[in-house]
Amino acid sequence: MSNHMPKPSRRQGLHFEPLWWLLFSAGGVCFAVFVPAVALIFGVLWPLGIIDISLAQLQGYYSSLWGLVFTGAVIFLPAFHAAHRIRHAFHDFKLGGGSTTAFICCGTAAVVSFVAIWAWFMLPG
Amino acid sequence: MSYKPQLTGSWWLKHRFFKAYMLREATVIPLAFLLCSLLAGAFSLQDPERFQHWQAFMSNPLVILVHTLALTTSLYHAATFFVLFPRVMPIRVGNYQLPARYLVLAQWGAVWLVVALFIWLFAFGGQS
Amino acid sequence: MRSIQVLRYLPEESPQPFLQSFQVPVTDSTSVLDALNYIKESLDPTLSFRWSCRMAICGSCGVMVNGIPKLGCKDFLRNYPNDLIIEPLAHLPVERDLVVNMDSFLRHLEAVKPYLIEGKNAADSSQPNRQTPAQMARYQQFANCINCGLCYAACPQFGLNPEFTGPAAIALAHRYNLDSRDSGKAQRMAPLNSKNGVWSCTFVGFCSEVCPKGVDPAAAVNQGKVESAKSMLIQLFSGRAIGGAGQ
Numbered sequence: 001m002s003n004h005m006p007k008p009s010r011r012q013g014l015h016f017e018p019l020w021w022l023l024f025s026a027g028g029v030c031f032a033v034f035v036p037a038v039a040l041i042f043g044v045l046w047p048l049g050i051i052d053i054s055l056a057q058l059q060g061y062y063s064s065l066w067g068l069v070f071t072g073a074v075i076f077l078p079a080f081h082a083a084h085r086i087r088h089a090f091h092d093f094k095l096g097g098g099s100t101t102a103f104i105c106c107g108t109a110a111v112v113s114f115v116a117i118w119a120w121f122m123l124p125g
Numbered sequence: 126m127s128y129k130p131q132l133t134g135s136w137w138l139k140h141r142f143f144k145a146y147m148l149r150e151a152t153v154i155p156l157a158f159l160l161c162s163l164l165a166g167a168f169s170l171q172d173p174e175r176f177q178h179w180q181a182f183m184s185n186p187l188v189i190l191v192h193t194l195a196l197t198t199s200l201y202h203a204a205t206f207f208v209l210f211p212r213v214m215p216i217r218v219g220n221y222q223l224p225a226r227y228l229v230l231a232q233w234g235a236v237w238l239v240v241a242l243f244i245w246l247f248a249f250g251g252q253s
Numbered sequence: 254m255r256s257i258q259v260l261r262y263l264p265e266e267s268p269q270p271f272l273q274s275f276q277v278p279v280t281d282s283t284s285v286l287d288a289l290n291y292i293k294e295s296l297d298p299t300l301s302f303r304w305s306c307r308m309a310i311c312g313s314c315g316v317m318v319n320g321i322p323k324l325g326c327k328d329f330l331r332n333y334p335n336d337l338i339i340e341p342l343a344h345l346p347v348e349r350d351l352v353v354n355m356d357s358f359l360r361h362l363e364a365v366k367p368y369l370i371e372g373k374n375a376a377d378s379s380q381p382n383r384q385t386p387a388q389m390a391r392y393q394q395f396a397n398c399i400n401c402g403l404c405y406a407a408c409p410q411f412g413l414n415p416e417f418t419g420p421a422a423i424a425l426a427h428r429y430n431l432d433s434r435d436s437g438k439a440q441r442m443a444p445l446n447s448k449n450g451v452w453s454c455t456f457v458g459f460c461s462e463v464c465p466k467g468v469d470p471a472a473a474v475n476q477g478k479v480e481s482a483k484s485m486l487i488q489l490f491s492g493r494a495i496g497g498a499g500q
Contacts, residue, residue, distance in 0.1 A: 043192025
């Protein structure tokens with residue numbers, strides 16, 4: 001960093017906590033509003049054979065723009081929500097929770113989100 | 126001369142309220158598992174054989190058990206999260222403060238609406 | 254008569270705190286503070302504890318009762334049919350018996366400037382500061398704080414990190430930020446924006462549970478996160494440093 005800036009840096013005193021918190025909050029809403037339905041359909045009803053879902057039907061839905069919305073609301077935001085809580089749990093258990101933990105947790109969430117968006121792009125349609 | 130007791134990493138075991146807090150924080154563990162399952166699912170859509178493998182994985186009784194846990198904990202998370210919303214972002218129209226219970230009810234309404242939407246999409250094929 | 258236990262700390266006698274049992278007379282209206290006063294007057298004059306008003310407004314007599322922060326004058330022995338253990342407030346250094354050192358709390362309180370700061374929102378100094386009931390309603394809830402420190406004893410994040418500004422100080426900062434007569438928000442945002450400010454909170458929410466005056470400090474802290482996020486975004490895009498001093 002240059003130390004002959006004409007005035008104090010506009011980044012002075014700033015940090016990433018507000019960003020992680022906004023992602024955490026948005027993810028918390030998605031976790032509460034969308035995840036129950038997704039867990040019910042894909043995690044319980046479909047595997048138990050109560051409802052039948054075909055590959056063609058899933059491909060149809062997922063390859064549309066709604067697939068990207070699904071990725072954002074059910075994978076990307078909840079992943080950052082989970083990362084934030086896990087990071088703070090490390091702090092609560094006195095096992096870290098500082099910037100290294102934040103980097104690992106949010107980094108994992110970023111990788112998961114990237115892979116999810118990549119999966120959407122890989123699907124023809 | 127003074128002493129200061131230090132908190133240990135197990136401070137949250139000392140009181141019911143703190144255990145409920147940790148349970149709230151732990152709801153993300155089954156969520157993380159569900160996210161990984163869904164991620165695998167997103168990749169399996171490219172090829173019918175992979176899709177069958179994914180379906181077999183999702184039908185494993187242990188996996189169903191964890192996903193049932195994810196469903197339960199997502200509802201517990203919702204119950205704890207919805208009451209926080211009106212406290213963090215109180216909604217005020219002019220001088221009228223919208224009562225918190227309406228905001229909580231509206232959020233539960235959204236949950237059931239999304240459940241209904243998914244059942245309509247997947248159990249009825251999106252047809253009326 | 255019933256038995257209660259008090260955590261004693263007499264540094265000139267023993268370097269370790271120890272529990273001591275006392276037999277106290279009890280009626281339906283005996284408060285924890287009444288029991289402590291009985292011990293001091295009739296059983297052991299060396300017992301040290303703070304108290305003053307006996308009516309839950311001075312905020313001096315905070316103690317842990319069975320591990321929960323309480324005002325001694327507002328909590329009654331009838332609520333504890335079984336064991337009753339009185340300890341000094343958690344997360345603060347203990348000087349003697351039930352007397353804790355409140356310096357760190359007061360330091361955090363001082364840092365957020367919990368008083369009206371004059372500026373563009375204040376009336377001309379020859380005029381009274383007028384405020385409508387609606388303007389007052391915006392902050393009144395947070396103005397009920399009596400600085401008793403129970404919320405600090407309840408907050409595990411303050412216990413883990415004593416540099417955390419903490420519930421009462423942030424609630425009071427928020428109270429003045431919401432006041433239509435105040436112009437000091439820019440000065441208060443610097444401590445609130447820091448990692449030890451609002452961002453150390455994980456919304457455990459126990460502070461609001463134990464508050465004897467019904468203040469909701471957890472709500473204030475988390476409304477403070479929204480305000481802090483806004484303030485930091487404004488700084489990032491406008492280049493004006495947070496804190497406002499000299500800018």
